[in-house]
Amino acid sequence: MKNIYIIGVGLIGGSIAKDVKKLNPEITIHGIDSNNSHLEEALELGIIDKKAAFNDLKQADIVIVSIPVDATVEMLPKILDAVSDDALVMESGSTKSAICNSVANHPKRRNFLATHPIAGTEFSGPKAAMEGLFQGKTNIICEVEKTAFKLQERALAIFKIMGMRIRYMNPEAHDKHIAYVSHLSHISSFMLGKTVIEKEKNERDIFDLAGSGFASTVRLAKSSPDMWTPIFRQNKTNVIETLEEYIQNLTAFKDFMKHDDFDEIYNEMRNTNHIKDILNGIK
Amino acid sequence: MKNIYIIGVGLIGGSIAKDVKKLNPEITIHGIDSNNSHLEEALELGIIDKKAAFNDLKQADIVIVSIPVDATVEMLPKILDAVSDDALVMESGSTKSAICNSVANHPKRRNFLATHPIAGTEFSGPKAAMEGLFQGKTNIICEVEKTAFKLQERALAIFKIMGMRIRYMNPEAHDKHIAYVSHLSHISSFMLGKTVIEKEKNERDIFDLAGSGFASTVRLAKSSPDMWTPIFRQNKTNVIETLEEYIQNLTAFKDFMKHDDFDEIYNEMRNTNHIKDILNGIK
Structure with missing residues (x-):
């Protein structure tokens, strides 16, 4: 596990990046964001190691999607199209049904894990990202049975080092x-x-x-x-x-x-x- | 100014007592409360120096009333009846019209100052009292012109050491x-x-x-x-x-x-x- 791609380097994506980097300094954090000034800012702040583009996603071991939920629904199938067969794709949206539905029949559905880390502040953007935001907080995982077992493990290892408590729930609940x-x-x-x-x-x-x-x-x-x-x-x-x-x-x-x-x-x-x-x- | 009587030794009354005592250790803080276990607690916590009773109020240089606003309306005329001609009586209720009306025609109206320190927490009782609660906070004073000038000064001196900003307003506003x-x-x-x-x-x-x-x-x-x-x-x-x-x-x-x-x-x-x-x- 060497290359993590964060799509959306704001409060949530940026904070995940900070925790992962601190606890696994050998990992390379790649950033993708539709807002180039956010991407530059994330690089300057040391939240990401490198700027990346959508076409680079095939190199990813893990992709973490932290963008508005409408963009997630639109992008998630394309992201799954783009990644390798061994990649884990996670997102952190505040809704789960529409997002899970958007990839329900995707051939790489087993590469995807739906999560909702219950943490945040009222601020947004890379500057709002902070270390330890998720410590002791709850992460709700939906439809875990639809994710490949090895990729579940990979995700849980990350949540564990971030100090999160896991709860399983269906998207409707x-x-x-x-x-x-x-x-x-x-x-x-x-x-x-x-x-x-x-x-x-x-x-x-x-x-x-x-x-x-x-x-x-x-x-x-x-x-x-x-x-x-x-x-x-x-x-x-x-x-x-x-x-x-x-x-x-x-x-x-x-x-x-x-x-x-x-x-x-x-x-x-x-x-x-x-x-x-x-x-x-x-x- | 030697004897301050706090009627109602909860969050607000207790916090005022703590600030006053810290900044003027020579003052004696007397406590009055309809809840005797609160009074004992305030004594144990060092919030008050002595327990007192209503009849002692004639010894007061300053009386601070911090009880529910219905009790304030009922008690305030009696408190003014009981104090000496030189005493300052203040209260800290979250409403002002009914309270000001309750003593509008009292012969000792000029001994009274209506205040509302905008500070607090969601907790109550003597244990909730804390030093510095009012630091930098606003204190709204109503009908200041109806209070004797010397007693206004006495009140402002206390608010100043507590670090409060003063705003003047009529009770209806x-x-x-x-x-x-x-x-x-x-x-x-x-x-x-x-x-x-x-x-x-x-x-x-x-x-x-x-x-x-x-x-x-x-x-x-x-x-x-x-x-x-x-x-x-x-x-x-x-x-x-x-x-x-x-x-x-x-x-x-x-x-x-x-x-x-x-x-x-x-x-x-x-x-x-x-x-x-x-x-x-x-x-």
């Missing part, structure tokens, strides 16, 4: 659960930011009054629309369902307030408080 | 703005937590899939219902208005998704992204 614990959070945060910005035209006032609580709830509203629009499109049905339930819960809360039913307001909060225990351990 | 940048965040977070818990009956699954983004958006759902129920009650009109706008924005987002208008989804996120710049500087 992944997309449904992740709509709740990730996609909905992003929308809640974006719309909270929008609501406040619309009201508080004088931004200096927001800054003066906002505390750490506000900063925490709107943090995800800094996220990249280029990355998140295709995620919402691919996971549309699940995300709409979560939004309907969330809006229902907010409306009920508002109605309790309107009717001065503050006992119920108290109960709503008390019953949700045990999220403390659930969250213990999430950084 | 405070309650309106804070509904957006604080109260709405709490409801958004509580209802997000509720939505996910309801769906994900198997809590281990939430834990396994949830990343730092989810943890950040639901952090405030750990907050105390005892503190927050009276805040929502007192700021009912403003909070309902923010909730209506938030629900409207979420519904619009959902409808764009239903109609496959992902250009608009992209724009919604892009237009909110500049919250980055607004948030710079908030810890």
